[in-house]
Amino acid sequence: MDRFDIIVIGGGSAGSAAAGRLAEDGTRRVCLVEAGGSNDIIRVKTPGFMPFIPKASNYRYDTVPQAGLGGRIGYQPRGRGLGGSSAINAMVYIRGNAFDYDQWAELGATGWSYADVLPYFRRSEGNERGDDDFHGGDGPLNVMDQRWPNVTSRRFVESAASLQLPRTPDFNGAQQEGFGLYQVTQKAGERWSAARAYVEPLRGRANLDIRTGALVEKILIEDGRATGVVIRRGGKRETLRAAGGVILSAGAFNSPQILMLSGIGPAAHLRAHGIGVVADRAGVGANLQDHIDYVSSWETRSTEPFGDSMGGTWRMLKAVVEHRRKRTGILTTCFAEAGGFWTSRPGLPAPDIQYHFVPAMLEDHGRTKVKGHGFSCHACVLRPESRGSVTLASGDAAAAPRIDPGFLTDDRDIATLRAGVRMMHRIVGAPPLSDYGGVDRHPVDLEDDSALDALIRSRADTVYHPVGTCRMGSDADAVVDPALKLKGIEGLWVADASVMPRLVSGNTNAPSIMIGERAADFVKAALG
Template sequence: MDQFDIIVIGAGSAGSAAAARLARDGKRRVCLIEAGGKNTHMFTRTPGLVGMMPDKSNWGFDTEPMEGLGGRIGYQPRGRGMGGSSATNGMVYIRGNPWDYDNWANLGCTGWGWDDVLPVFRRQEDSHHGAGEWHGTGGPLHVNKLISPSPVASAFVEAAEQLQIPRNDDFNGPRQEGFGLYDVTQHNGERWSAARAFVDPLAGKPNFEVLTDALVERIVIVNDRATGVIISTGGKQQTLQAAAGVVLSAGAFGSPQILMLSGVGPGAELTRHGIAVTLDKPAVGADLQDHCDFVAGYTLDDPSLFGGSLKVALRVAKGLVEHRFRRTGMLTTNYAESGGFVTIRPDAPAPDVQYHFIRAIIQNHGRDKLKESGFSLHACVLRPESRGWVKLSSADPAAAPAINPNFLSDQRDMDLLIDGAKLMQRIAQTPPLSTLGAVDRNPINFDDRSEAETRIRAVADTIYHPVGTCRMGPDADAVVDPTLAMKGIDNLWVADASIMPRLISGNTNAPSIMIGERCGDFVEAALH
C-alpha cells in the first residue's frame, strides 16, 4: 500500500508516540517510516550492552569545527532504528523544570505551560512512584528505579549531601534541586524504548504500517500543501501519498535537513545546493541549542565499575548470564546512574547545572577503549546562551547534515561551566566518595580560571540533547505554531525536540515523547 491518511517520518521518541496516538483508534491509515532497522537485538534490550551496539544503530554525526572548542570537531551520536535515540541513550527519565514550560508559554507558546504538559506526562507513564499529583500509572512508558546500581553512584550522592546539597529521590516531583539516583525507562531490567512502549502494542493493526530501512528523501509539497513523501528503500525510489498530512519527527538534525531537502528553509542555503525554494524560512536549522558538557574521569578498581580489562570482561560475562535468567545485575545499568541539579547563579529561575555519575571512564564519547576501571563525572550547562545551526552539506538525502552547536561561544556559558565543574570536583573530594581511593586522571586547578577555561575548552562536548532547529513560536519567523503546524505549508506538522523554543533543564527524551503525544492530539483536532 502506498496511500495513507497520515505519514509520520521517524520512529524515534516523538515519532513513535505521535504515530501511536494517531493509529490507536483505527480510524486513520497511518504509516510510520524509519530510516534504520528494527532494533530488536540484545544490544538494544540489554541496557549495559549499549557500548557494543552496532554502528548501523547510530547516525554518528561529526560537527563542523567549533571556535569555542579551539577548532575541535565534536561528535553527535543519534539513534537510528526503531525507537531512535530512546533505543541508544542513557534511559534517564527527566521532564525538565516546570519553569521551562511556563517560560515557553510566556514566550507566546500558548498551551505549553507546566499545567498544560503535566497531564500528558502523567498519562504516558507507568511510574514506580505510583499515581498522584506528579505521576501516573498504567501508561505505556515504564519508568522505574535502577535495579542494581553501583555503590559508587550512591557515594557520589552522599558526598553531595555532605556539602549541603539536599538528597532528591524524585527529580520529576515537586522539587528538581538536589542529588539522587535517576529514574530510568526500563521494565524488568530491559531498556524500554519509545518503540517498545508505543509502537509494539499496535503490531498487527490493519490501519498501521511500519516501514524500516526506508530513507525519506523529501516531503512532496504541492501548492503549499504536504501531500506525501518520497523514500528510498531497497535501492528503489517510491512515492507514498498522505491524504491528510505528514508529521515530521526526524529529530533536531534530521527534521531541518528533510525540510531543506524539500525546499523549505533559508532560501540562499537551498539555492546554493541547487534546491528549488518552496518556502524561504531562515529559522529552519537555526537556533540550535544543546547541553555543553565537561567530563572528568577517575580510575578506581571497584567490582561494580566497568573497564576494558580481562577481569572486567569476566564480570560482564557473568553479568550476561545473570541478566539473561534473572534480569538483575550490572548489565541492568544505564551507566548514568546518579547525579542531580544545582543552582549556581543566585538569579537563576531554576537549577542551571546538571550532574551525571557514569559507571565507567568515558573518553571521546566512549569511542576510546580504556583498560582502566573507574567512573566519570559530568557537569553541563542547562540553559545555554550559545546558539548553533544545522545546514545541508549536500543535496544528497543520504549525506550527513552540517552541524555546528557553537559550544561555549557565549562567555556566560563558559563561566557557568567552570563554576559547575569546580563544584563537581569538590564533591569528588568529599567523603564518602573521596575515601574510595579514586584518582582523577586529569586534575584541573579551578582556582586558576584561565587554566580551567583552557582545559575545559579542550575536552567539552555534547551530552546529547540538541533542540531548537524548527522552533515553535507565535511570531511569523517561527517554524511551527503552538499546535506544531508548519507555518506556510498546510498539512505538515513537526513533532520532536527541534520545536523547543528554549532548551529544557534536563535530559530531553521524556519531553520529546510528550511532544509527540501532543502533536497527535493536535493533528486529530485539526482533522476533525
C-alpha cells in the same frame, strides 16, 4: 497500500508516540516511515550493552570544527531505527523544570506552560512507583527505579549530601534541585524505548504500516499543502500519499534537513544546493541549542566501579549470563546511574547545572578504552546562551547534514560550566567517595580560571540534547505555530525536539515523547 490518512516521518521518541496514538483506535490509516531498522536486537534491548550498540542504530554524526572548543570536531550520536535516540540513550527519565515550559509560553508558545504539558507527561508515563499529582502509573512508557545500581553511584549521592546538598528522591516532582539516583525507561530489566512503548504493541494491525529501511528524500508539497513523501527503499524510489497530512519527526538534525530538501528553508541556501524554493523560511535550521558538557574521571585501586581488568571482565561475563537468563543484575545499568541538579549562583529561576555520575572511566564518549577501574562525572550547562545551526552539506538525503552547535561561543556558558566543574570536584573530594582515593586523570589548578577554561575547551562536548532548529512560536520567524503546524504549509506538522523554543533543564527524551503525544492530539483535532 501507498495511500494513508497520516504519514509520520521518523520512528524516534516523538514519532513513535505520535504514530502510536494516532493508530491505536483503528480509525486512521497511519504509515510510519523510518530510515533505520527495527532495533529488535539484544545489543539495543540490553541496557548494559549500550557501549556496544551497532553502527546501524546510530548515525554517529560529527560537527564542523568548533571555535569554542579550540577547533575540535565534536561527536553527535543520534538514534537510527525504531525508537530513535531512546534506543541508544542512557534511559534517564527527566522532564526538565517547570520554569522551562512556563518560559516557552511566555516566549509565544501559548498552551505549553507546565500546567499544560504535565497531563501529557502523566499520560505517557507508566511509573512503577504508581501515579500521583506528578506521575502517571499506567501509560505506555515504563519508568522504574534502578534495582542494581553500583555502590560507587550511591557514594556519589552521599558525598553530595555530606556537603549539605539536598537529596532529591524525585527529580520530576515538586523539587528538581538536589542529588539522587535517576529513574530509567526500562521494563523487566530491558530498555523500554518509545517504539516498544507505542509502536510494537500495534504491529500487525491493518491500519498501521511500519516501513523501515525507508530514507525520506522529500515531502511532497502541492498547492501549498503536504500531500505525501518520496522515499528510497531497497534501491527503489516510492511515493506515499497522505490524505490528511504529514508529521515530520526526524529530530533536531534531520527534521530541518528534510524540510530544506523539500524546498522549505532559507531561500539562498536552498538555491545554492540546486533546490527549488517552496517556502522561504530563515528559521529552518537556525536556533540550534545543545547541552555543552564537561566530563572528568578518576582512577581507583578499588574494583567496585566498572573497569577493564581481568576481574572486571569476569564479572561482566557472569553478568551477561545472569541477564540473559533472568534479566537481572548489573547489566541493567544505565551507566549514568546517579546525578543531580545544582544552582550555580543566587537568583536563578531553576538549577543551571546537571550532573551525570558514571561508575566507570569514560574517554571520548566511551569510544576510547581506558584500562583499570574508576568513575566519571559529567557537568553540563542546562540553559546555554550559545547558538548554532543545521544546514545542508549536500542535496543528497543520504548525506549527513552540516552541524554547527556553536559550543561555548557565548562566554556566559563557560563561566557557568567553570562553576559546575568546581562543584563537581568538591563532591568527588568529599566522603565517602573520597575514601576511594581516586586519582584525577585530568588534574588542573581549579583556582586558575585560565587553566580551567583551557581544560574545559580541550575536553567539553555534547551530552546529546540538540533542540530548537524548527522553533515553535507565535512570531513571524517561528517555523511552527503552537499547534506544531508548519507556518504557511497546510497538512504539515513538526513534532520532535527541534520545535523547542528553548532547551529544557534536563534530558530531552521524556519531553520529546510528550511533544509526540501532543502532536497526535493536534492532528486529531485538525482532521476531525
